[in-house]
Amino acid sequence: MKFLVCISKAPDTTTKIAFTDNNTKFNNDKVVFIVNPYDEWYALVRALELKEKLGGSVTVINVGAADTDAIIRKALAIGADDAVRIDAEPIDAMFVAKQIAEYVKANAYDIVFCGKETIDYNGSEVGGMIAGLLDWGYVSLASSLELNGSIATLNREIAGGHETVEVNIPFVLSAAKGMAEARIPNMRGIMAARTKPVAIVAAVASENYTSILSYELPKEKTGVKLVSADNVGELVSLLHNDAKVI
Amino acid sequence: MPVLVFAESANGTFKKSNFEAVSYGARVAALLNTETFVIDFENLSDDVLKSLGDYGATKVYRVTNDALKNFDAGLHAKVLNDVAQKLNATTVIFSFNYSGKAIAPVLAAKMNAGYVAGAIDIPVMEGSTMKIRKNVFSGKAIALYAIHSDNKIIALTPNTVAPEKTENKCSVENLEIAIKATDSKVKVKEVVKASGKITLSDADIVVSAGRGLKGPENWGMVEEMANILGAATACSRPVADIHWRPHEEHVGQTGLTVRPNLYIALGISGAIQHLAGVNGSKVIVVINKDPEAPFFKAADYGIVGDVFEVVPKLNEAFKRFKAGA
Numbered sequence A: 001m002k003f004l005v006c007i008s009k010a011p012d013t014t015t016k017i018a019f020t021d022n023n024t025k026f027n028n029d030k031v032v033f034i035v036n037p038y039d040e041w042y043a044l045v046r047a048l049e050l051k052e053k054l055g056g057s058v059t060v061i062n063v064g065a066a067d068t069d070a071i072i073r074k075a076l077a078i079g080a081d082d083a084v085r086i087d088a089e090p091i092d093a094m095f096v097a098k099q100i101a102e103y104v105k106a107n108a109y110d111i112v113f114c115g116k117e118t119i120d121y122n123g124s125e126v127g128g129m130i131a132g133l134l135d136w137g138y139v140s141l142a143s144s145l146e147l148n149g150s151i152a153t154l155n156r157e158i159a160g161g162h163e164t165v166e167v168n169i170p171f172v173l174s175a176a177k178g179m180a181e182a183r184i185p186n187m188r189g190i191m192a193a194r195t196k197p198v199a200i201v202a203a204v205a206s207e208n209y210t211s212i213l214s215y216e217l218p219k220e221k222t223g224v225k226l227v228s229a230d231n232v233g234e235l236v237s238l239l240h241n242d243a244k245v246i
Numbered sequence B: 001m002p003v004l005v006f007a008e009s010a011n012g013t014f015k016k017s018n019f020e021a022v023s024y025g026a027r028v029a030a031l032l033n034t035e036t037f038v039i040d041f042e043n044l045s046d047d048v049l050k051s052l053g054d055y056g057a058t059k060v061y062r063v064t065n066d067a068l069k070n071f072d073a074g075l076h077a078k079v080l081n082d083v084a085q086k087l088n089a090t091t092v093i094f095s096f097n098y099s100g101k102a103i104a105p106v107l108a109a110k111m112n113a114g115y116v117a118g119a120i121d122i123p124v125m126e127g128s129t130m131k132i133r134k135n136v137f138s139g140k141a142i143a144l145y146a147i148h149s150d151n152k153i154i155a156l157t158p159n160t161v162a163p164e165k166t167e168n169k170c171s172v173e174n175l176e177i178a179i180k181a182t183d184s185k186v187k188v189k190e191v192v193k194a195s196g197k198i199t200l201s202d203a204d205i206v207v208s209a210g211r212g213l214k215g216p217e218n219w220g221m222v223e224e225m226a227n228i229l230g231a232a233t234a235c236s237r238p239v240a241d242i243h244w245r246p247h248e249e250h251v252g253q254t255g256l257t258v259r260p261n262l263y264i265a266l267g268i269s270g271a272i273q274h275l276a277g278v279n280g281s282k283v284i285v286v287i288n289k290d291p292e293a294p295f296f297k298a299a300d301y302g303i304v305g306d307v308f309e310v311v312p313k314l315n316e317a318f319k320r321f322k323a324g325a
């Protein structure tokens, strides 16, 4: 089995979000970038577990400029065999999906893994777009994956529960919580990652679909109204009369 | 060139998020000077479908094909793409819910469309460019997006744009779309739903609890509060990680994002990753024994106190309120 895991660079979850250039650009000054948690904790680790069980290989792919090297090395340290970097600053989800779909067309893979969303643009887009471009099956928000020959069985989150689905390889999935437990790279992995191959591939041309014109921060709360623990009835009346939510 | 809205019911009846999407579609259609067509894949009755006219639908197209009873994002996207071509539609609206998140990106690829996932307001047109806001960085910021391509897809975040009622006559028509066996790739084998529980992702009220509850045996009072208020229950990440509560209840940056009208946090510190998943809530109530807990900064109302003393008293007060006393 050949597994391809899409990994994205994302700002660390504790990042204080700020903008520059008249609020048109994300201020990445002093920001620590990590592998997008859904890509790392769930997609990558499940691909590694399946490879360990069934054999094959795990390749990670990233669309990004040279500054994504650190997150690619992290994925290699966790256990991916090799990596591909499509050398371009990602413009939007469709741009990223087109790059990856083109790469997959030229290099046979059995399963393409994505995370359920990135924690920066929260779109849940790339996996579905890759599936649409390749005309492969797509299972979104998958919380488990088992393989039996060429047939995969997955659980997929739905409103108020989950459903079990079957799909033949090749297909694309987006991984949600439950699919695997995060792994911490060990010293041997970190050393090995330094010499694992990273192929740098030129990007293909793509149309301009969407762009971000500007950013703003949400309105701050005006301050908390405290109610005494001895007078919980006041909270009930505030929620009913002032906030009108009950 | 009409605006299409994909409306998936919950067990045969439409709910708020459907009305939001239809009403949103009607407002986008008004902007583009066109009609609002709703697409139904569930073979619902004329009466149920015509009710969408109250929210601005001018016509509902019913695609009746047994293959669509099986949820397959790729197949649904293929059929919607065919429908869009047949009806000459270039704009498609979804609700940013489980099925919208699954279908819309596949359709974007098939329609060669620019897609904004999780819009939070009505778009503005500037020439042929559509501008729309959406939340980014897990609710820590808002971005103004432009869609430049001719074909456009928008998925609307539930509970952000209230549906508007109109007096509209709406007709229903069947539409034949050919489906080949090879179009369907994903087969649903089993559907498991917790019965009688309120779904967290579209609950109006959420009662959430954290490590301050000390152990899973103490969730009785949390569930009681949820029952009294007709709320869904949620939890912080460590609570799900140590298996006090099921994973589906985990909210936050790496769990579910919720935007209820009321979010009540019991014994949760309010770490930045937790806030990221709940900061879109209209009203936040925090009960925590530590006055320095960061959650108070993000709250509208708070009680500094021990959950084991405050929550039982509050439950009694909620009960009295519900009983009309």
Ligand SMILES: Cc1cc2nc3c(=O)[nH]c(=O)nc-3n(C[C@H](O)[C@H](O)[C@H](O)COP(=O)(O)OP(=O)(O)OC[C@H]3O[C@@H](n4cnc5c(N)ncnc54)[C@H](O)[C@@H]3O)c2cc1C
Residues within 6 Å of the ligand: A013, A037, B209, B210, B211, B212, B213, B235, B236, B237, B238, B239, B250, B251, B252, B253, B254, B255, B266, B267, B268, B269, B270, B271, B272, B273, B274, B277, B287, B288, B289, B290, B293, B305, B306, B307, B308
């Ligand atoms: C990459 C990353 C992603 C993360 N993603 C998420 C996420 O998606 N969601 C999430 O929730 N967390 C997430 N976290 C974890 C987050 O940082 C916090 O650790 C977590 O939210 C804390 O959970 P808690 O508030 O339940 O527990 P604690 O931090 O232990 O807080 C418990 C609170 O309960 C209060 N308390 C204790 N006893 C009582 C009592 N008797 N009465 C009243 N109050 C009491 C305490 O004062 C305290 O404020 C993430 C962390 C990382 C690093």
